[in-house]
Amino acid sequence: MSVDAEPILEASGLDWHFSLSNYPGYSLVRFFAGVARANGLAVVSTPIPDNPAHTDVIGKKTNRIAHNLRDASTWVHKEA
Numbered sequence: 598m599s600v601d602a603e604p605i606l607e608a609s610g611l612d613w614h615f616s617l618s619n620y621p622g623y624s625l626v627r628f629f630a631g632v633a634r635a636n637g638l639a640v641v642s643t644p645i646p647d648n649p650a651h652t653d654v655i656g657k658k659t660n661r662i663a664h665n666l667r668d669a670s671t672w673v674h675k676e677a
Contacts, residue, residue: 598653598654598658599651599652599653599654600651600652600653600654601615601616601648601650601651601652602630602642602650602652603627603650605642605644605649605650605652606650609649609650611650613625613627613673613674615648615650616650617674622676623676624672624674624675624676625672625673625674626670626671626672626673627670627671627673628666628669628670628671629669632665632666632669633654633666636656636662636665636666637656637662638654638655638656638658638662639653639654639655639656640652640653640654640655641653641655
């Protein structure tokens with residue numbers, strides 16, 4: 598799963614608007630990296646040229662893990 602690490606966004610002077618800038622009409626949630634790690638997933642910073650905050654959450658997302666991530670998430674922006 599591809600995500601943006603919020604601390605890296607903030608250190609770069611960016612916020613969630615940057616994460617959605619190429620995705621009009623999409624919504625955005627946040628969850629702590631520790632939740633992913635507690636579910637056996639690796640969280641690896643993988644910056645790309647146009648996104649220093651790009652991060653991958655690596656590992657099998659079973660239904661149980663997907664539900665755990667969902668339950669630990671909060672809305673940042675919810676498109677109507």
